[in-house]
Amino acid sequence: MRPKGSSASSTPDIANRKMFSVAALGLLTAATVVTSLRTLPMMAQEELTMFFYIGFAALLFLIPAGLVSAELGSAFSERTGGVYTWVGEAFTPKVGFVAIWLQWIECIVWYPTELGFAAAAVAYAVGDNTIAQNTYYIGGFCILAYLLATLIALTGTRFLVKVAQFGFLVGIVFPCLILIILAVWWVVSGNPIGWETLTDPEVAVRRDGYDHPRWFPHINGLGAIAFLGGILLAFAGVEAQATHVSELRDTRRGYPAVIAIAAVISILVFTLGALSIAAILPYKEISVETGLFTAYERAFGQLLGVQWPVQALSWLIGYGALSGALAWLAGPSRGLLATAQDGMLPPWFQRENRVGVQKNILLAQFVVVAAISSIYILMDNVSTAFVLISVMAISLYIIMYIMMFAAVIRLRITQPDLPRSFRIPGGLPGVCIVAGIGLISVVFALVVSFFPPEQLTIKNPVTYVALNLAGIAIAITVPLLIFYFHNPSWRGEGGHQQQSFSDIDE
Template sequence: MAKRKNITTTQLALMTAAAVISLRGLPMMAQEELTMFFYIFFATFLFLIPAALVGAELGSAFADKGGGVYTWVKEAFNRHLGFSAIFLQWIQNVVWYPTVLGFAAASIAYMIGVPALAQNGLYVGLFSIAMYWCATLVTLRGTSAISGITSKGFLIGTVLPGVVVIVMAVIWMAGGNEIALKEIPATVSQVVNVDAAQHVHPRLFPHITGMSDIAFLAGILLLFAGVEVHAVHAPELTKPQTQFPRAMFLAALISFGLFTLGALAVAIITPYDQINLQSGLFTTFQIAFERYHVGWLTNVMGLLVAFGALAGVMSWISGPSRG
């Protein structure tokens, strides 16, 4: 019988981080300006870290029984509830796949120099279907193939563009350019406060006025979801009891760092009225690169980000489907 191929702590951490992080969330948080820190810290300390702790504990405890949400719920209750839990984790992606693949379609549109395609429904739909099937075919090759492609895709297509936008923000400030974070329109009451002298001050805490603001917080939490999704691969670690918790905390640390610094970088470079949820990240790249006469790098970033989005899709196809 062929010997089972094991995956490493770093590979599992990168697979998990790829499931959690998507650069498409950076413009969404950047639109909140300085209140983004409240949302990020709220999501990190009340959701991401507790989820990582639970995933680390249960993933290492039940590694010999298969791991994953199905096993955890089955052991606590019964098989029927275990199936319900893993089915819910799997079916949620019906909504998520089109959004992230639409972001990948926008990335390719910027890569080929036709950004208007990002708003073309036929192009986005056909691209999303084709990429989903490509990801499915790769996933069918097994965990060793997935871990290699997902890890590299995450590093090249998510971490690298994230680091680039952070570095560009530092260069932007060092070059004396206008910091968009300081020029927020006074009409955007949810992120600024206007005093009696008509001076505009950025809010540090969100202006909660109704259920819509609370619903937005749920959207922020969703950006940090998925840290438990690869617990099904715990048995493929050499020493799951020690390696799995390390992988969870490494993934959580990478997620927090990229989300926080990346969203701040977008808010520093991009004027508020130009932040777009579909293509906002590429607007940031375009503004920064054209300022320093290297606009062609936007096309390169488009290709890399599309690769990273595809790695994220593969990561989500793998975990819940295996479960």
């Protein structure tokens, strides 16, 4: 019988080897934050006001979330479960279960939007971008691509990590570097810079008879900045690989460095990538769906008189988006396995394959993702489906972050002597300030997420809000019902390594 404090799995691939270096887990964490270049056009569409939004997300969300994840991750470095362990230790196992459930469900809802972008990239790669608006193509691609990702995940963490890391470098970092080089070349060659020709009052202000780019958003109601939640979600995920902290070779001191690597890479990719698109394309030509590819086409056509590199880069970008999905497969589903081993899910969900991968949870994920991907097939407008699915994902994830920020404060109060190799500076006041800033930012983003973004056309705002509310209600009610009806006999042999959970049935 495995002792209660032992690892959740005895397989060499998962538990008995310290398989991650700081750099390796740092890249994997960066890949869960920058899952693709999909959000660059959305940021670029804000022109120079992007610095406000990116600064808001980085300073008031990414950095607090990173610091909180570093402290919690180092405190429970020998425990798997991620936010389940953190929130469960701070409050109760039930609350921890809701937290990991929200993170897992957010991933499920998010996968089709990410893979939909990969489908668009492949459409450009084959030279027929018109099929990117074909709902049957998008839906079918999402289902098949996620099936491939699941099969890769089932081979084991080592192979999955290698594929995800390689995809991040060649499918995200490399295309972004090419975009930045093209933008610099575009500017030094004397071509018109996109933000120098602005006239739209949303992104430009008129002074002394001339139009100048805005540096601060034109706020005429909450709807004007509602898509801030989307940019906030673009920086989310820094905590997602915390389930692998026990596999880090330098568990206690290495995880803060992992967070730092991921944060720096994320800020650089988003800022420089979006700025490059805004430099190459006029404001009116930046499309949320196709702006990235249009920027490549314009730059290569104008500077080199060729288009074939766009197709080559599109293949890489599609692979990068797929690798982003792979990076997320490795984290939240592992945390959900910990809850299953603690008896919160039926024994069927505890089953692992010969290399220690949570095979039945991944199978359940595939079924749900395939069902959600069918929305693309059933709806006439792919853009509408993209927006509606994204709205739900934003709200669910923000609520999980509220729980995480609250957890770090409570743990400093209830377990002040818990060994932490990394502590947020300033004692309890410092933790309250850092986590408080994070709480304020995510609560604000949650509120504005109920207002349809003015940058996107939503015919029925009531539907927009109703779907968001319904998604939140269902996502929170389901784990509470599961916990209420769970059977103590579901608990696996020895359970998950929750030594300080006083009573798993509370």
